[in-house]
Amino acid sequence: MKIGYDYVGITTPFYCHDGEGNLFMHKRGLQCRDEQGKWDPGGGKLEFNLLVEENVLQEVREEYGCKGEISERLPAHDIFRMFNGVKTHWIAMPFIIKVN
Numbered sequence: 001m002k003i004g005y006d007y008v009g010i011t012t013p014f015y016c017h018d019g020e021g022n023l024f025m026h027k028r029g030l031q032c033r034d035e036q037g038k039w040d041p042g043g044g045k046l047e048f049n050l051l052v053e054e055n056v057l058q059e060v061r062e063e064y065g066c067k068g069e070i071s072e073r074l075p076a077h078d079i080f081r082m083f084n085g086v087k088t089h090w091i092a093m094p095f096i097i098k099v100n
Helices: 052-064
Strands: 009-011 014-017 068-073 077-083 086-092 095-099
Touching (some): 014 052, 014 068, 052 068, 052 095
Parallel strands (some): 009 086
Antiparallel strands (some): 068 095, 077 086
16 A cells, blocks of 8 residues: 555645745755655655654754754645646645754
């Protein structure tokens, strides 16, 4: 079974800022699972045995190579997309993260 396709996936997207009004995003590379070449704030699937707060901070370290501090947790919402002609379904639990 495949996450997001055969069952609902949970993701912890994050929106990084520096505390001075600047946002930080990255452009998805060719090795990414989907949406290559698109700008993305960051995030990742919820790993088993991690709290959502632990997961999002781990994703910030993995993707941006720095520590982050949770500023705010945003409301959870559904993400319905088509990928290669197949419907996907994820629940997003987004966070605002302050980075240096």
